[in-house]
Amino acid sequence: MNFKSFVSIVALGVLANAAPHKRQSPAVITTCTTPNTVALTFDDGPYNFSAEIIQTLNAAGAKGTFFYNGNNYGCIYDEANVERIQNAFASGHQVASHTWSHPHLPQLSLDQVQFEMTSTHEALIKITGAAPAFMRPHLTPDRIAYGEYNDNVLSVAASLKETVVTWDFDSEDSLGAAPDVQESRYGQLIGQKPGTILSLEHEPLQTTAEQVLPFLISKLQAAGYQLVTVAECLGAQPYLSTGTPGVRDATWTCGA
Structure with a gap:
């Protein structure tokens, strides 16, 4: 190997381990494309307010997308959580992956990213019979409003045939924004009449489920x-494949 070839290989290595992406990549969805649509998305479930969110959406003839963790607010395989996910799926809402334990993905090794993404992907197949076609990375530790990812995340997503999706509007519920503040933010957004909205909410927050969501649905409709x-x-299609849910066995566990 000559010196020029060696330098080229080193340069490629540096690029592969570059800082996490913050802007849209061709492999990452940040906004909807079908005119006049809004995708309401709920991160960090399954959790206690799942049934209430689903009931509110169903009553309005609306659909949502739930990005589930494997082991964050409880284990995804707990019977109550399995029921919550199956309820969302059976009601026609979309279920997707939000990784296993909600880590900051760019800080992990490739093997760790593989575990985080594959474990939830497989869990959703066992629980619903459907292989999710989408996944979402998390808010950054400094709470900047985009999902942060790097080449490892994109590589694993490609291997699972999942599309990475973030958002173009954050309700700021996870930042502790009061319901009236969230409602004001949404009111301003709707007043601007964007062609589409891909918004971020969080399932484990009671105010989102009980106060903001009914207001939001009413205003958007x-x-x-x-x-x-x-x-x-x-x-697009929400799932890579659909089939029969699995039967609970020793693998339906989050460990000790």
Whole structure:
């Protein structure tokens, strides 16, 4: 190997381990593409308010997308959580992956990213029979409003045939924004009449489920938007495949 070839290989290595991406990559979805649609998304479940969110969406003829963790607010395989996920799936809402334990993915090794993403992907197949076609990375530790990812995340997503999706509007519920503040932010957004909205909410927050969501659905529908899943707002399929849910066995566990 000559010196020039060696330098080229080193340069490629540096690029592969470069800082996490913050802007849109061709492999990452940040906005809807179907006109006049809004995709309401709920991160960090399954959790106690799942049934209430689903009931509110169903009553309004709206659809949502739930990005689930494997072991964050409880284990995904707990009977109550399995029931919550199956309820969302059976009601026609989209279920997708939000990794296993909600880590900051760019700080992990490739093997660790593989575990985080594959474990939840496989759990959702066992629970619903459907292989999720989408995953979402997390807010950054400094709470900047985008999902942060790097080449390892994109590589694992490609191996699972998952599309990485973030958002273009953050309700700021996870930042502790009061319901009236969230409602004001949404009101300002709707007043701007964007062609589409891909918004971020969080399932484990009671105020999101009980106060903000009913207000939000009412305002968006009154403005003429269709409330659809992420897949629908992109004109894509929500799952790579669908089949029969698995039977609970010794693998349905989050460990000791």
